[in-house]
Amino acid sequence: MNRYAIIVAGGKGLRMGGPTPKQFLMLNGRPVIVRTLEQFLRFDSTIQLIVVLPEEHMGTWAQVQKTHLPDVTLRVTIGGAERFDSVKAGLDLLHELDGLVAVHDAVRPYVSVQTIADSFQSAALHGSGVASIPLKDSIRELVQDGSKARDRSHFRLVQTPQTFRVGELKEAFSRATHNAFTDDATVYEAAGYRVRLIEGGFENIKITTPEDLK
Amino acid sequence: MNRYAIIVAGGKGLRMGGPTPKQFLMLNGRPVIVRTLEQFLRFDSTIQLIVVLPEEHMGTWAQVQKTHLPDVTLRVTIGGAERFDSVKAGLDLLHELDGLVAVHDAVRPYVSVQTIADSFQSAALHGSGVASIPLKDSIRELVQDGSKARDRSHFRLVQTPQTFRVGELKEAFSRATHNAFTDDATVYEAAGYRVRLIEGGFENIKITTPEDLK
Secondary structure (H helix, E strand, C coil), X not given: CCEEXXXXXXXXXXXXXXXXXXXXXXXXXXXXXXXXXXXHHHHXXXXXXXXXXXXXXXXXXXXXXXXXCCCCCEEEEECCCCHHHHHHHHHCCCCCCCCEEEEEECCCCCCCHHHHHHHHHHHHHHCEEEEEECCCCEEEEEECCEEEEECHHHEEEEEEEEEEEHHHHHHHHHHCCCCCXXXXXXXXXXXXXXXXXEECCCCCCCCCCHHHHC | CCEEEEEECCCCCHXXXXXXXXXXXXXXXXXXXXXXXXXXXXXXXXXXXXXXEXXXXXXXXXXXXXXXXXXXCEEEEECCCCHHHHHHHHHCCCCCCCCEEEEEECCCCCCCHHHHXXXXXXXXXXXXXXXXXXXXXXXXXXXCCEEEEECHHHXXXXXXXXXXXXXXXXXXXXXXXXXXCCCHHHHHXXXXXXXCEEECCCCCCCXXXXXXXX
């Protein structure tokens, strides 16, 4: 069964405050997105990679690929306004419906090969495999007149990779009635499918603020 | 009004896998707990500091203080089995009931002076000031047959400092019927008080795993 990974770098990285989008920041000498792609290639050197980027980053990407990944075959497509639109653009390139596809944030370069493998295995067995972690901090729910403590052991924070059967994820995206989903598991769930969580990793952080690169 | 800070280093740091407890790991040449204490002294050089440590770490602490904080006056006391017991041990040293007391994790050395100031200001005005941050990741709630997506904008992750009026927090701790609270705001809330959240910081992480020190 073919394996695909859609690496989503939709954001313009404005939160970092600098001119360089987060996915192109250097991490020990290599751009963040390159480190992310390399983890998927370490998992499976034959995986089919799809990179989704805003149109204005295509020039930077071409340079990055030439410099750091000259021998890797991958497809690139232009993302949309929301994360949903970007993932959908990636899915539109896939036509083999019984393959498995991981969706992963370009700005999560620390993902372990084990987590990637676990998400594909869960998707192969159960239809989906979504990386998640327990909460290290206490959690409060906002209510009308303030907030109230909730039991953190009842919650999981969702990461990527989120891996699914290609046909089911494409169907879920085509049936969605809005594009305000914060992750792919929610799109999948809204289409009536059951989300299976797998264990992610505390090291698998999303680089969204400067301190994440420290 | 007097200001106090209880710096809780209750854990034995076993999660780090090494022989050095997390609070004594070196961060750019100074132990984590020293950096944490220094932030409170930067906020207010007259703040009264109370350090709560497991008994077996008292020897290490004496060395640390002699080397890194020789001129700082502070009180040290022995913590208990749970976080609750450790904070209570610190509170037992306070007798001036109308002061303000911040409770803070020794392993959160990156706390900003601004966050500390905000928590004291909120406690002075409203009785409590609890640092919290919005969620960067999607969240799912575990339910009987799996999990379901929740709207992350309805939740806040709780950090420290958590600052309160001394008398109210002491009363809340004395009225608590168990010691399985994961934070002080929950103890305070269980006694019928209203918790006020303030904005914490994404940099204000808790060092619980080796990757946090990277």
